Amino acid sequence: MIQLKGIAASDGIAIAKAYCLVQPDLSFAKTTIQDIDAEQQRLVAALEKSAEELAAIQQLTHEKLGAEEAAIFGAHLLVVKDPELIGPIKQKIAEEAVNAEYALNEVSTMFVSLFEGMDNEYMSERAADIKDVSNRVLAHLLGVHIPNPSNINEQVIIVATDLTPSETAQLDRNFVLGFTTDIGGRTSHSAIMARSLEIPAVVGTGTAVESIQDGDLLIVDGLTGDVLVNPTEDMVATYRKKAEDFTAQQAEWATLLNEKTISKDGVQVELAANIGSPNDLEGVLRHGGEGIGLYRTEFLYMGRDNLPSEEEQFTAYKTVLEGMEGKAVVIRTLDIGGDKHLPYLPLQDEMNPFLGHRAIRLCLEYQDIFRTQLRALLRASNYGNLKIMFPMIATLQEFCDAKAILLEEKENLLAQGVAVSEIEIGIMVEIPSTAVMADIFAKEVDFFSIGTNDLIQYTMAADRMNEKVSYLYQPYNPAILRLIKMVIDAAHKEKKWAGMCGEMAGDEYAVPLLLGLGLDEFSMSATSILKTRSLIKHLSVADMRALATEALQLTTSDEILDRVKQVVH
């Protein structure tokens, strides 16, 4: 048995024989031709056949996956019919008396390098589309078959170096149980397609093609990224059990998809998702998110060489608000500094960046940047249920200053005749000073969202990047629980709501305690939502209140964790 490790790209477990999808040999020699007309005709015939195939694939993709996924083949079709591609190839054949294969390759390589050279990720990725189209035409010229996975008629797992968009689209869900590739990551085209087809996939294994033969028995574990080649019978039995459990769990979760989150004794809470970009929306809806509890806007500012414009931000916020169709969307204003830097905004090196000039502290100094973001948010407020949240608030003054700037921008927009909706304004509670003063803050803010990752590191004075002190990162420490209780109680006293957007909100052992402490909103990664909804359905808030009260009197993190495990299981 060989075990390969890759990137878990699409959930689920597949067990089946390998089908190696290896590209045919597309090598050719440069030759001199006599009959130019005949050679040009050969090219035209290959282009026509390619166009027919692409139209068929487009149709198939449209039926299986929908218009959006099929659109890429519409673009491929335009490429095989492109006069600026065909003209120069024909010209090359005529002027240099070379074979069509050579002329095609020369011209398409020119376009590929043109696109690859663009300083724009989107455009350089289009180079792969041109290669895909050009290989299809080349295969027709050479009379070789591009493997046609749509012909597969038994259950298999596809093994490939990478899967091109056209290959992935041809995979028949009834026969292709999963796939594994040598290259790619979670956001590569093949991984995205696997998730929309809902078949397990492990990408980026590095050596799948060389390690696996056609017909080998394979297990692809899309949950962990493991690929097992010719596993033992025991292994197969173990994985069959794991696959069954996964399927059963998926079935239970699917029934909870459009349900509210209600405890055994009838208390309703809200399960929201943390996102970093509008692209994450699809996952939120697919996993039954009841709102967005944290939209980290810093990703709009990262991986580029200039500040995002107001218009660009407006579009992103509007997309998210519209996508959530009136459900609450909490957008956090820029949280930069600490471990997150912008290449175009040089900041001084600091001894303790996490205790330094970051988030709201930075925004209150660089007001141009802050005001641009606030304007984009205010304008977007008309498209859904927006709530704005300021990060890293340590003093009431900071909140008042930030809110004053927000209201000033709002007045400016209203004066210009731009409509702005009512917006709740809240803060992240991640600094102990704010947790301790929560009763005072609660009179001023509309809501709290507890950021546990930072709250824990600041309360325990333990850098979460430093392994030597990682033992101090203790979500169940009674000190943390007491702070959380103070925040929730303070909010409720003023009839405000309290949420949590740190990792703790989706932790199966923290959820019972948080439920008992009265947390109103739990915001987590989308993939944890259905699991948490199922968990809460089985818990009674009254029982959890008793558990939390008991936990607050315990001495250590371990004692509390043990106690939760006893009660929950």
Next chain:
Amino acid sequence: MKTKQFTVVDPLGIHARPASQLVAAATPFTSSIELQTEQRTANLKSILGVMGLALKQGSMFTLHVEGEDEEQAFTALTKLISETGLAQ
């Protein structure tokens, strides 16, 4: 010959979807239809040509239409360019 100047407003710049729509709309006309930027000129009947201009948000280009059906082509394309939200 009919011409009109545009500025790209789509935050993504010229990407596959609007480019495909423009090429599909331009192809049936017999007129010569071109997009011209400061550096280059592209045939609007060519997806590779149009995408190859790599127009970003804020870039300027001029639409040139010349030929027998230039009136209809110009009307249809100027309308489509603003409808797709690509440029104005």
